[in-house]
Amino acid sequence: MFFYSVTVILLLTSFFADRKKTIRALKIAWRKFSNILPMFIVMLVLVSVSLYLLPQELIREYLGEEDLLKGMGIAMLVGSIALMPGFIVFPLCGILREQGVPYMVLSGFTTTLMMVGLVTLPVEKAYFGMKTALIRNGIGLIIAVIVAFATGLVFAEVMQ
Amino acid sequence: MKTKFPVILITAYTAFIIFSLAFGYQPGKDIGTNFLSFTLSMLKILPGAFILIGLFQVWVSRERVEKHLGENSSIMSFLWVLLLAGTTVGGLYVAFPVAWALHEKGARLQVVLAYVGFAAVCRIPMIIFEASFMGVKFTLVRLLVSIPLVVISSVLLGRYLKAGNWKMISPD
Incomplete structure (x- = not known):
């Protein structure tokens, strides 16, 4: 994995340059990790439940909604709640596209997935506080609406 | 400020998963599987990410x-x-x-x-x-x-x- 190769190379370089500093870096890493760990566990609990409540088949069914605005609303709601890795999301969107789901529904779905995170809220709250976390997520939702409509314009889905 | 460990939530969740495994409650088993697979994929990333943050802090x-x-x-x-x-x-x-x-x-x-x-x-x-x-x-x-x-x-x-x-x- 590329990411770990980079990490290991940097860690080794650091170690040979300054052993003490490197050990301090690892201690900082552990302290930071262990302090946020409880919130990560809460996030994992929420993810595991949300994945159960919103399985792929259900998402496919929901996003296949005929009415454009209704479809977008559902897509953004699901996108805000769920947390999915890219390697699941985009193949899924590819399938949905082939089934005739409009691009704007899909961009609303992916953008909310990326920017709005109900399940990451426990982690976000620990750093930003609840109020700021909520504002940031609200902004993400607004941006997703704008992105979706821009997509609809470019793909000529809103002009009828 | 340290983040508090959410004891009640974690205990209830763990109990639910164990109960589901013991009595074969399928939704609970599915949720447990989800938890495990997501934990694994996160564990692949988080240690490296925090090591890089640590290196950033000192260098x-x-x-x-x-x-x-x-x-x-x-x-x-x-x-x-x-x-x-x-x-x-x-x-x-x-x-x-x-x-x-x-x-x-x-x-x-x-x-x-x-x-x-x-x-x-x-x-x-x-x-x-x-x-x-x-x-x-x-x-x-x-x-x-x-x-x-x-x-x-x-x-x-x-x-x-x-x-x-x-x-x-x-x-x-």
């Missing part, structure tokens, strides 16, 4: 961060965090601790918020994946619309929070 000077991302930094600061976000792995849950590490070293709030937004919408591996499934046009529209909006909203939110003397909380 990068406060002066340098302040110069490029601090209160008096130029518009270029947004470009730097855009590049950093492009190489961020995982998702928002990795971006938050990185954002905090940047802020701790003197990066201004607007830039930190922009980093979080960028890390959400323009991670390079994700972009490549998206473009290959959805087409370059789809991805370009999304990026060209969301990047400026992230900058504008981060500047506004940053100013608003600063006006209210808001401070980022340290979870460590």
